[in-house]
Amino acid sequence: MVTVEAAETGETRRVTRRPKGIRPTRGYRVFQAVNAVILTGVVIVTLYPFVNIVARSLSDEAYIIAGRVNLVPRGFNLTTYKLVMSDALFWTNYRNTVVYTVVATVISIVLTTCYAYVLSKPRLKGRGALVGIAVFTMFFSGGLIPNYVLITSLGMKNTIWAVVVPNAINVFNLLVMKAFFESLPEELEEAAAVDGLNTYGTLLRIVLPLSKAIIATMVLFYAVSFWNSWFTAFLYLDQQEMFPVTVYLRNLIAGATGAQSAGGVAESDAVQAAATLQAVTIVLTTLPILAVYPFIQRYFVSGVMLGAVKG
Amino acid sequence: MLHRTWRRAAIAAASLLTLTLVACSEEASDAKDLSGNRAGAMADYDVGTQFTATEPLSFSILYNNHPNYPLKNEWLFWSELTKGTNVKLEPVAVPLSDYEQKRSLLVGAGDAPLIIPKTYHPAENQFVSSGAILPVSDYLDLMPNFKEKIDKWGLKPEIDTLRQSDGKFYLLPGLHEKPWQEYTVAVRTDILDELKQPVPKTWDELYTVLKAMKAKYPDSYPYSDRWSKPTPGGALLRIAGSSFGTQAGWSFQHSTWDPAAGKFVYTGATEQYRQMIQYLNKLVTEGLLDPESFTQSDEAARQKLANGKSFVISSNAQTLVNDYRPDLAKTIPGAKLVNIPLPVGPAGEINPASRLENGVMISKKARDSKNFVAMMQFIDWLYYSDAGQEFAKWGIEGTTFVKDAAGKRMPAPDVDMIGLNPKGTKHLQKDFGFANGVFAYGGKLDLMQSFFSPEELEFQKVMNTRKPVDVPPPAPLTDAEREQVSLWETPLKDYVTQNTLKFILGQRPLTEWDAYVGELKAKNADQYIEVVNKAYERFKKDNG
Numbered sequence: 001m002v003t004v005e006a007a008e009t010g011e012t013r014r015v016t017r018r019p020k021g022i023r024p025t026r027g028y029r030v031f032q033a034v035n036a037v038i039l040t041g042v043v044i045v046t047l048y049p050f051v052n053i054v055a056r057s058l059s060d061e062a063y064i065i066a067g068r069v070n071l072v073p074r075g076f077n078l079t080t081y082k083l084v085m086s087d088a089l090f091w092t093n094y095r096n097t098v099v100y101t102v103v104a105t106v107i108s109i110v111l112t113t114c115y116a117y118v119l120s121k122p123r124l125k126g127r128g129a130l131v132g133i134a135v136f137t138m139f140f141s142g143g144l145i146p147n148y149v150l151i152t153s154l155g156m157k158n159t160i161w162a163v164v165v166p167n168a169i170n171v172f173n174l175l176v177m178k179a180f181f182e183s184l185p186e187e188l189e190e191a192a193a194v195d196g197l198n199t200y201g202t203l204l205r206i207v208l209p210l211s212k213a214i215i216a217t218m219v220l221f222y223a224v225s226f227w228n229s230w231f232t233a234f235l236y237l238d239q240q241e242m243f244p245v246t247v248y249l250r251n252l253i254a255g256a257t258g259a260q261s262a263g264g265v266a267e268s269d270a271v272q273a274a275a276t277l278q279a280v281t282i283v284l285t286t287l288p289i290l291a292v293y294p295f296i297q298r299y300f301v302s303g304v305m306l307g308a309v310k311g
Numbered sequence: 312m313l314h315r316t317w318r319r320a321a322i323a324a325a326s327l328l329t330l331t332l333v334a335c336s337e338e339a340s341d342a343k344d345l346s347g348n349r350a351g352a353m354a355d356y357d358v359g360t361q362f363t364a365t366e367p368l369s370f371s372i373l374y375n376n377h378p379n380y381p382l383k384n385e386w387l388f389w390s391e392l393t394k395g396t397n398v399k400l401e402p403v404a405v406p407l408s409d410y411e412q413k414r415s416l417l418v419g420a421g422d423a424p425l426i427i428p429k430t431y432h433p434a435e436n437q438f439v440s441s442g443a444i445l446p447v448s449d450y451l452d453l454m455p456n457f458k459e460k461i462d463k464w465g466l467k468p469e470i471d472t473l474r475q476s477d478g479k480f481y482l483l484p485g486l487h488e489k490p491w492q493e494y495t496v497a498v499r500t501d502i503l504d505e506l507k508q509p510v511p512k513t514w515d516e517l518y519t520v521l522k523a524m525k526a527k528y529p530d531s532y533p534y535s536d537r538w539s540k541p542t543p544g545g546a547l548l549r550i551a552g553s554s555f556g557t558q559a560g561w562s563f564q565h566s567t568w569d570p571a572a573g574k575f576v577y578t579g580a581t582e583q584y585r586q587m588i589q590y591l592n593k594l595v596t597e598g599l600l601d602p603e604s605f606t607q608s609d610e611a612a613r614q615k616l617a618n619g620k621s622f623v624i625s626s627n628a629q630t631l632v633n634d635y636r637p638d639l640a641k642t643i644p645g646a647k648l649v650n651i652p653l654p655v656g657p658a659g660e661i662n663p664a665s666r667l668e669n670g671v672m673i674s675k676k677a678r679d680s681k682n683f684v685a686m687m688q689f690i691d692w693l694y695y696s697d698a699g700q701e702f703a704k705w706g707i708e709g710t711t712f713v714k715d716a717a718g719k720r721m722p723a724p725d726v727d728m729i730g731l732n733p734k735g736t737k738h739l740q741k742d743f744g745f746a747n748g749v750f751a752y753g754g755k756l757d758l759m760q761s762f763f764s765p766e767e768l769e770f771q772k773v774m775n776t777r778k779p780v781d782v783p784p785p786a787p788l789t790d791a792e793r794e795q796v797s798l799w800e801t802p803l804k805d806y807v808t809q810n811t812l813k814f815i816l817g818q819r820p821l822t823e824w825d826a827y828v829g830e831l832k833a834k835n836a837d838q839y840i841e842v843v844n845k846a847y848e849r850f851k852k853d854n855g
Contacts, residue, residue: 252378
């Protein structure tokens with residue numbers, strides 16, 4: 001850590017000193033200006049919907065209907081937050097999401113790491129076939145009903161395993177990780193072997209400690225995708241107490257927008273979740289996973305790039 | 312070696328297939344013998360009998376979980392149901408947002424619960440050929456209440472529309488004594504008063520009114536509509552279409568029965584359809600109908616209404632009370648919005664609503680259960696008997712509702728339901744599980760209307776004086792035909808929708824109507840209608 005910091009400070013010193021020595025070319029400055037403008041635009045475009053949702057969640061219903069809520073809440077109130085938070089089912093589903101995400105991420109990381117590590121070894125017999133099996137699933141799948149029958153006959157229906165096991169290995173993530181392991185110097189592992197470590201020892205004591213960046217990235221990838229996923233839970237779970245909060249949210253929003261969702265005939269009992277209710281639920285559901293980003297982000301770029309560039 | 316293995320596998324597969332086929336054909340022969348399926352059933356069950364199973368039973372049911380009243384196991388509905396009928400229902404909870412998908416999956420995987428409610432015709436068609444769904448028409452003798460209501464209310468023609476090519480039907484629909492037209496047009500009557508205009512009774516009068524509004528408020532589009540996603544102009548085209556004697560928007564069907572010619576014709580090419588388009592085109596060209604009506608979100612349409620940028624919008628009883636009025640109350644105090652009786656068009660004074668509702672499918676595997684007869688009796692009692700319907704809708708007299716001297720039902724003092732008793736602290740749906748869309752719909756007129764506000768009652772009174780629309784004769788397709796026409800349906804429907812909008816919005820002149828009809832033919836509209844007419848003739852010959 002100390003060396004890294006030293007290097008960083010060295011870098012900044014050199015940058016600040018630069019104007020005295022070499023002046024950036026005109027072209028470079030134009031490039032920077034254009035870059036800044038475009039990126040600011042992107043930031044605004046991506047940020048606006050989110051700020052708008054937050055503003056809506058804190059606004060009075062009347063202002064939303066009148067179309068007067070943009071970036072700042074009008075008629076500030078917290079009643080809808082209190083309402084949503086008082087729904088026991090919301091919290092049950094919320095807890096499920098947390099549990100599913102944590103368990104699923106752990107399973108995924110373990111399985112993906114093991115698979116990727118094995119595949120990164122050129123001496124492995126049948127390596128091509130093993131990669132082929134994984135890649136095959138990227139292009140072909142058994143389809144909904146066969147998958148459902150499989151999960152049901154395995155007895156996983158209505159258990160947490162139906163949610164956390166079926167999508168445990170994401171092939172894209174697997175290949176990124178494989179490329180990363182391939183980029184590690186072979187000599188390191190040879191040295192470990194000479195010092196008496198077996199394969200597992202090498203993986204656990206040498207390789208993994210060197211792979212924090214890629215593992216952090218994978219944790220982020222997996223955690224976000226499991227947090228946001230609703231379809232597997234919807235398919236394999238029959239009790240609302242077991243649903244993740246995404247299904248709760250989806251039902252709330254889809255139910256509110258589709259007056260005639262059910263086959264062209266309107267539901268006789270109006271399905272109207274208030275606009276603020278939607279906004280509040282969206283905010284409450286996305287906030288935690290957003291909060292994860294800043295902590296992992298510093299690993300993020302190096303993690304993905306490492307595998308890609310050096311592989 | 313390998314070769315031999317393959318051959319063995321092939322033989323095994325072939326014999327397995329034969330076995331399945333044999334098994335299937337055997338099954339069909341004993342359809343009527345119910346002696347082994349009467350466990351728990353009542354011997355003397357009939358109209359007016361309270362169904363009570365002779366032994367405790369339980370049935371699985373697919374449950375459409377509504378976000379407004381999420382399923383609770385401690386609902387009075389469940390406990391009272393079990394107390395009265397000795398039947399315990401085991402719900403498989405599916406979110407309303409994706410109910411259809413899960414239903415297809417469960418039926419397809421052979422894992423469906425025994426009772427599958429909330430099925431809208433013709434959604435059951437896709438399951439018929441798989442053989443997973445029971446042809447309920449074979450077992451109507453077990454359902455005295457259902458049969459009685461069909462006879463008493465003259466619903467046979469409607470029921471016939473549900474029949475498949477084998478002459479049977481696979482869905483137990485909800486039955487209404489009277490058609491219930493929900494959708495109509497809401498108009499700002501305070502603006503009408505201001506302009507000294509009467510409430511429009513016909514589409515032509517509506518045109519006059521819109522014109523007057525436009526003259527007074529040139530910046531507005533007097534009519535800006537909602538319900539345009541995913542079907543563009545879904546509600547507007549539906550109500551306008553029905554008044555012009557055709558089917559458009561939400562209720563679009565490819566074939567329309569032409570009583571004069573005694574055959575089916577292609578809807579999108581009929582004269583009635585053209586007239587409807589012409590009328591709406593006139594509204595758009597004169598700036599009376601907002602062109603965005605066909606694409607905008609519901610929220611955008613509501614905002615325009617709430618901000619006084621429009622004065623007319625499609626509506627139903629709920630949206631009027633739940634959406635528009637509260638919106639307006641916050642933005643334009645003094646605004647008065649009223650649902651007018653459905654404007655009359657060239658089709659005359661008709662009530663276009665169907666008297667059938669969504670209904671219940673039953674898994675074929677229920678037939679093998681020893682409790683099959685009891686289950687059919689139970690469904691008959693809960694969904695079709697007067698007592699069962701009242702129970703599902705209102706609950707228990709004295710607990711959840713009370714009757715006044717005239718027999719009019721009111722929520723109990725501490726119970727509220729859609730604003731009928733705002734002082735009630737408990738909610739009939741959320742806290743008790745009654746008036747649940749899965750169980751409560753249809754029924755006698757007084758039960759149907761028991762939740763209506765006086766205003767809605769008035770509206771329905773006008774609508775009930777109008778004559779119900781004639782039901783087209785059945786023309787059920789065989790599986791092969793259905794597969795064939797489904798290949799034509801999507802391009803045809805897309806083309807009709809696209810051109811309907813182009814004509815209405817003036818992007819294509821109506822003088823090109825004949826060219827458009829020719830283009831429909833090029834997209835197999837004629838072949839489509841030929842198949843339907845052939846099916847109609849066949850059904851007539853086979854079933855009288």
